[in-house]
Every structure is written in C-alpha cells, then in structure tokens.
Amino acid sequence: MKFRKHIDELCADTLKMNALAQIANAKKGYAGILISSAKIIHTLFSYHLKFDPQNPKWVARDRFILSSYQATPLVYAMLRIINLLSKEDLESFAKPEAKTPFFCNFNTTGIEASTTLPGQGIAISVGLAIAESILSSKFPEAEHYTYVLCNDGDLQEGVAQEALSFAATNKLNKLIVLHDSNGVQADSYTKSVLQENTKAKYRAMGFNFIACSNNVKKINKAIKKAKHSKKPTIISVHTTLGEGTKKANSNLIFQGYLSADELIDFKDNIYFKKADNFSVDEDVKKFYSQKICETNAAKFAKWSPTNKLLNFLNSDLKINLNDLKFLQNQSTAQNASLVINSLAEQNLNLIVGSADSNAETLIKNEISSYAPNNREGRNILFGRRENAMAAIANGIALHSNFRPIISSSLSSFDLMKSPIKAAGMMKLKILYLFNDEINEEIKNASVFTTFDQLNNLRMTSNLQLFKPYDENELKGAFEYYFNDSSQPIAIITNVKEMPHLAETDKAKFKEGAYYILKSKSNPWTLIGSGQELHNLYNIAKKNKISLISSANIQNLEKLNYLSSKAISFESSMSIGWSKLAKFNFGIEDFDNSHSENQMSQTFELNEKTITKKIEKILKAKKS
Known part of the structure; x- marks a missing residue:
C-alpha cells in the first residue's frame, strides 16, 4: 500500500477545513475533535472501508458508526467529496430540513445510524457486528467489518462498557473500535475523571488493544492488524484536541467554533490554502475518487451474491396465527413464548434475546443460542x-x-429507555416484550415498580404499545407487528392466567380500541386492557353498560363513546387518561415501606374493589 505524505496530509486537512467551515457557518459545533479525528476518518475511508458510493446499501459494505457525535461535520465533509452530498449541503449544516442536520440522521445517504446519546453508537456497532456474523455464517458473500469512532466520553458510558463486555465475551473479531484518545473532555482533562489502565483493562476484558500515534501510516498499520485479529479490537489513537490552534489540548477548544481570524491562523499550519474553506483541491478529488469510488466500485462489480442471500434480503415476513393452537389456561407471557418459538424456528431473519430474565418473563427461547462457536444461533x-x-x-x-x-x-x-427512544426516532422494526410483574411486586413489597411505565412507553415517540388480555388479542399484536408495523412495538405480557373472553377479537384489535360489550340503552362505558379487562367485563355485564378494550389504544376517540360518561381503569398511573374519560382509576403512588397487608389493601385490584368504585359513580349520577 503506497503512501504519499503530502496527499494524505492535504486530504486530512481538507476534511478539517470543510468541517470547521460548516460549524463556523452555523456558529455552533465542536472544533477540537474535527481536527483530532480527521486523520482517522481519512485513513479508514481511503485505505480500508469497503463502501461503494454508487451502491450505498450494498449488504456486504463495511459499516461505519459515528459514536462521537461531535465529529459529525467530518463525516459530512467526506460524503461530499465522494459525491453523496453537495457543497450546498455543507453550507446548510444544522439548518432546518437540511440533509446535514447538527447530529447525524440515518436518512442521509451514507449515514448508517442516527446520532444517539454518548456511548450508544458503540452498542449499535456491536449489534451490527452480531448481525454480520450471523448473516455471513449462512452467506459468506455478505462478510464485512464494522468500525466505530468514539471519544473518551463515549467509553465512560455504562452502555458502552456493557456492549464492549458482550462483544469480547462473544469474540466479535470483525468489530474495530477507533478511539480518538485526546485526553480532553468538556469539563476537564480525562485523567481528572478516569485513572484506569485502559490497555490492561480492555485486554483483560478480551479485546485486542493497539495504541498508536495520530499518523496515517501508523493508523493504517493498526487497522490492518485489527482485521487479522481473532478478537474485537480497540485502536487507541493518541491525538491532540484542536492541534494547530492556540487553544489546543484544552477544553477551551472542546466546544465551539473558530472565528474567521482563527481559521486564517489555523491554515498557516496546514496544507489546505484555499480561500474558500468549503472548496476541495482537484488532487484531493482525484485521490478519493481512485481510493474510494473506483476501488470499491470494482469490488462491488466482482461481488456475486447467491440467490439464497437475495431471497433472504428481499423476504417480507408476513404471518397468520389462526392455526396456532395455544394450551388451555396459559398466560399471555407463556403464549408469547409459544408464538416466538414457532416463528423463529421457521424464519432465519428473527433474532431473539433476553437480559437474563426468562424466569421473570416466562419467554423461553428454544432456538439455539448465539456463541463464538455457533454463529448461526439466533x-x-x-x-x-x-x-x-x-x-x-x-x-x-x-x-x-x-x-x-x-x-x-x-x-x-428505565434501563432501556434511551435506546428505545432511538429506535422510535429511526422507526426500527423491533419488538419489545415486557412482562408486567405488578402482582408480584405488590406481594413482595419490591422496589421494582412498574406503576409509571405504561405512561412512559406511551410517551415514547413512534413506539406503539399493546397490552393484550388473552390469546386473541395477543395474536393480533404479533400479526400487527409482522404484517403492518413500520415502527417499534412493545407488547405487555402477564404471568397470570386469565379466563378466555369470547368477545375479544383479533381483527378488531389490530385496528385499534374496540367494543367488547356495546349497550344500546346505557350511555356509560368502561375502558380497560390487559388483566383488568376480566374484572371490568363482569362489572359491565352486571350493570348492562359498554366495555371497550384499550389494549391497542389507537383510534379510541373514534368509537364515539361519551367521554363524560366513561370510566377508565388501569394498574398504572392515570396520567393522560383525563382527555379520554372523565373518571379514571389508577395507581398514583407507591411506598414500599408499607407492610404487605397494607399494600394489598391499597392496591387491591379485585372485582369487589373495582365494582364499589364504579357503582358509586353510577349511583351518584342517577341521583
């Protein structure tokens, strides 16, 4: 591999200046890392990243994830040079509706994932590496590497440490973490908040750890070694934050942009000399055209996918659970497990997982487990x-x-909230199964409360929540996820076995809220879902009033019931229900200092207690 120092330096400096020009134009950004990470980005894209700009969705492309979101303009600068963005796009950085938002958005061609909170990009890259290892074990032609660029702060996040531990345990050797190790953070030097021996730490964790200086040849050599490792690799590139500026190596350059005078001074120390800071030298265009565009176009032209791979990639999984037989007297949690295992056995694109919680959720996955010696496990x-x-x-x-x-x-x-918000933002087709263990938490006076979680889930943008009562509604929830959903779905299951209701309806459930019982003469309506529905059903029958299942709360207001004569009940906080029903019963507080008996009385969810509350309202309105 031939290096020419002048062109490598000019290319890296062009990335720096094009990136610095973006934040100067927007008057906001992070100048320091745009300078310190430029050679890392240049080396990766020029000499290693398998990415064809003409075929940006090529399944065998290498994946690059930007975890250090502060470096976003650098990636935009590279995408512009390889013709996926324009000069006008860079000039529109951080403006509304631009292709170049302040933080990366995966709707921009060439961006693999939208920017999320610090550290999450590392975990996303681990997910990509898992997917690659499963896919390439079946289809070798889909093989690729996954790279992630991070900074000191990213590696301090708990989510990053969890993900790296998992990656090392599972020997994800095609995962390469590029660490811009500049030693400066927003508030302090990194050594003020981190005293670890990172080399010893990550090697003990199970990583291949390489340290190198911020030099194109050294970075290239490190990446070459990483690609031959049997372990995942962290390459710690020792950089200088804001190198070449008067504020270098200090948190004064961590956030903010360079003024016009500071940009002129900075250009005195680099190869880039153009008056227009958004310009690109012809030699730089030619270099990147050859190294990235032509080289990878040739790789794509030689790539020969099998029909089996193409069928997998183009398969659109649709399901019908009409013929799936559930056992009698099973909870929704047990039935959900049956659905998953029946589908996962037949469909290679289903990947299931749990966080050491099978005993709690009753979701027991029977397909083979993913492991270093079983990459086909799902x-x-x-x-x-x-x-x-x-x-x-x-x-x-x-x-x-x-x-x-x-x-x-x-x-x-709560532990999963940020990644789930990110999934909603990107509208990823993920299914979350949450077991609502409210009965057990009351019984055990546990601090693991769930009283506020349904509201938190409902308030998560682009996340749809289902709380099915029985097998009919559960089948509807699964069919909706596979057949109709364009966003993530959360299904709330329960370990309690509930009696079957003949009036529940899979088809109606998929359309939204629906009537379980409809009274022609009584204007009152009860609204509920999940395990509460059984008690409300008996009360509605007794009082000859209507009952709505809100297990899928969509379109509830379109049922034309009288909200002034509606009563909702949910074993959660009643916040948010007031616009849907005048009378709302929920659980507004939890104090685990109560004795078990006191809590059982406070949160008694039986038919007798609910009946008293509802009949009191009905009686008062008649008098």
Missing part, C-alpha cells in the same frame, strides 16, 4: 445488560433484514 443471551441489549437490538435492526425481538421485565424499561 437466541442471544445478553446477561444483565438491559441498556446494551436495547441498543444492540438497534444495530441488529439497522443491518439488513433482521427482526429483533427482545424481552425483559417491565421494571427494566
């Missing part, structure tokens, strides 16, 4: 890594045509 044992599990699922969903299904207890949602 049951992923995440251990107690809920945060990483959710972010890794995002990476799996982003890869190609995989559909991740992950399960956990509902109380764990």
Whole structure:
C-alpha cells in the first residue's frame, strides 16, 4: 500500500477545513475533535472501508458508526467529496430540513445510524457486528467489518462498557473500535475523571488493544492488524484536541467554533490554502475518487451474491396465527413464548434475546443460542445488560433484514429507555416484550415498580404499545407487528392466567380500541386492557353498560363513546387518561415501606374493589 505524505496530509486537512467551515457557518459545533479525528476518518475511508458510493446499501459494505457525535461535520465533509452530498449541503449544516442536520440522521445517504446519546453508537456497532456474523455464517458473500469512532466520553458510558463486555465475551473479531484518545473532555482533562489502565483493562476484558500515534501510516498499520485479529479490537489513537490552534489540548477548544481570524491562523499550519474553506483541491478529488469510488466500485462489480442471500434480503415476513393452537389456561407471557418459538424456528431473519430474565418473563427461547462457536444461533443471551441489549437490538435492526425481538421485565424499561427512544426516532422494526410483574411486586413489597411505565412507553415517540388480555388479542399484536408495523412495538405480557373472553377479537384489535360489550340503552362505558379487562367485563355485564378494550389504544376517540360518561381503569398511573374519560382509576403512588397487608389493601385490584368504585359513580349520577 503506497503512501504519499503530502496527499494524505492535504486530504486530512481538507476534511478539517470543510468541517470547521460548516460549524463556523452555523456558529455552533465542536472544533477540537474535527481536527483530532480527521486523520482517522481519512485513513479508514481511503485505505480500508469497503463502501461503494454508487451502491450505498450494498449488504456486504463495511459499516461505519459515528459514536462521537461531535465529529459529525467530518463525516459530512467526506460524503461530499465522494459525491453523496453537495457543497450546498455543507453550507446548510444544522439548518432546518437540511440533509446535514447538527447530529447525524440515518436518512442521509451514507449515514448508517442516527446520532444517539454518548456511548450508544458503540452498542449499535456491536449489534451490527452480531448481525454480520450471523448473516455471513449462512452467506459468506455478505462478510464485512464494522468500525466505530468514539471519544473518551463515549467509553465512560455504562452502555458502552456493557456492549464492549458482550462483544469480547462473544469474540466479535470483525468489530474495530477507533478511539480518538485526546485526553480532553468538556469539563476537564480525562485523567481528572478516569485513572484506569485502559490497555490492561480492555485486554483483560478480551479485546485486542493497539495504541498508536495520530499518523496515517501508523493508523493504517493498526487497522490492518485489527482485521487479522481473532478478537474485537480497540485502536487507541493518541491525538491532540484542536492541534494547530492556540487553544489546543484544552477544553477551551472542546466546544465551539473558530472565528474567521482563527481559521486564517489555523491554515498557516496546514496544507489546505484555499480561500474558500468549503472548496476541495482537484488532487484531493482525484485521490478519493481512485481510493474510494473506483476501488470499491470494482469490488462491488466482482461481488456475486447467491440467490439464497437475495431471497433472504428481499423476504417480507408476513404471518397468520389462526392455526396456532395455544394450551388451555396459559398466560399471555407463556403464549408469547409459544408464538416466538414457532416463528423463529421457521424464519432465519428473527433474532431473539433476553437480559437474563426468562424466569421473570416466562419467554423461553428454544432456538439455539448465539456463541463464538455457533454463529448461526439466533437466541442471544445478553446477561444483565438491559441498556446494551436495547441498543444492540438497534444495530441488529439497522443491518439488513433482521427482526429483533427482545424481552425483559417491565421494571427494566428505565434501563432501556434511551435506546428505545432511538429506535422510535429511526422507526426500527423491533419488538419489545415486557412482562408486567405488578402482582408480584405488590406481594413482595419490591422496589421494582412498574406503576409509571405504561405512561412512559406511551410517551415514547413512534413506539406503539399493546397490552393484550388473552390469546386473541395477543395474536393480533404479533400479526400487527409482522404484517403492518413500520415502527417499534412493545407488547405487555402477564404471568397470570386469565379466563378466555369470547368477545375479544383479533381483527378488531389490530385496528385499534374496540367494543367488547356495546349497550344500546346505557350511555356509560368502561375502558380497560390487559388483566383488568376480566374484572371490568363482569362489572359491565352486571350493570348492562359498554366495555371497550384499550389494549391497542389507537383510534379510541373514534368509537364515539361519551367521554363524560366513561370510566377508565388501569394498574398504572392515570396520567393522560383525563382527555379520554372523565373518571379514571389508577395507581398514583407507591411506598414500599408499607407492610404487605397494607399494600394489598391499597392496591387491591379485585372485582369487589373495582365494582364499589364504579357503582358509586353510577349511583351518584342517577341521583
């Protein structure tokens, strides 16, 4: 591999200046890392990344994830030079509706994942590496590497540490972490907040660890070594934040942009000399055209996918569960497990996983487990890594045509909230199965409360929530996810066995909220879902009033019931129900200092207690 120092330096400096020009134009950004990470980006794209700009969705392309979101303009600068963005796009950086938002958005061609919170990009890259290892074990022509660029702060995040531990345990050797190790953070030097021996730490974890200077030849050599490793690799590139500026190696250059005078001074120390900071030298265009565009176009032209791979990538999984027989007296959690195992056995694009919670959720995945010696396994044992599990699922969903299904207890949602928000933002087709263990938490005076979680899930953008009562509604929830959904879905299951209701309806459930019972003479309506529906059913029958299943709350307001004569009940906080029903019963507080008996009385969810509350309202309105 031939290097020419002048052209490598000029290319890296062009990336720096094009990136610095973007944030100067927008008057916001992170100047320091645009300078320190430029050679890493240049080396990766020029000498290693298998990426054909003419075929940006090529399944065998290498994946590059930007975890250090501060470096976003650098990636835009590279995409512009390889003709996926224009000069006008760079000039529109951070403007509304631009192709170049302040943080990466995966709707921009060439961007693999939208920017999320610090550290999550590392977990997403682990998910991509898992997906690659499963796919290439079946179809070798889909083989590729996954790279992720991160900074010191990313590696301090818990989600990153969970994900890296998982990657090392599972020997994801095609995962290469590029660490811009500049030693400076927003508030301090890194050594003020981190005293670890990172080399010893990551080698003990199971990583191949390489340290190198910020030099194109050294970075290239390190990546070449990483690609031959039997372990995942962290390459720690020792850089200088804002090198070449007067504020270099200090947190004064961490955030902010360079003024016009500072940009002129900075150009005195680099190869880039153009007056227009958005310009690109013809030699740079030619270099990148040869190294990236022509080289990878030739690789794509030689690539020969099998029909089996193409069929996998183009398969559109549709299901019909009419013929699936459930056992009698089974909970929704047990039935959900039956659905998953029946589907996963037949469909190679289903990947299931749990965070060491099968005993809690009753979701027992019977397909073979993913492991270093079983890359075809599609049951992923995440251990107690809920945060990483959710972010890794995002990476799996982003890869190609995989559909991740992950399960956990509902109380764990808080640990998974940020990655689930990211999945909603990207509209990834992920299925979350949460077991609502509310009865057990009351019984055991547990701190693992779930009273507020349904509201938290409903408030998550682009996430659809289902809380099915029985097998009919559960089948509807699964069919909706596979056949109709264009976004992530959360299904709330329960371990309690509930009596079957003849009036529940799979087809109606998929359309939204629907009437279980419809009174022609009484204007009152009860609204509920999940395990509460059984008690409300008996009350509605007794009082000859209507009953609506809100297991799929969509279109509830279109049922034309009188909200002034509607009563909702949910074993959760009643926040948000007031616009749908005048009278709302929920659980507004939880104090685990109560004795078991006190809590049982406070949160008694039986038919007798609910009946008293509802009949009191009905009686008062008649008098």
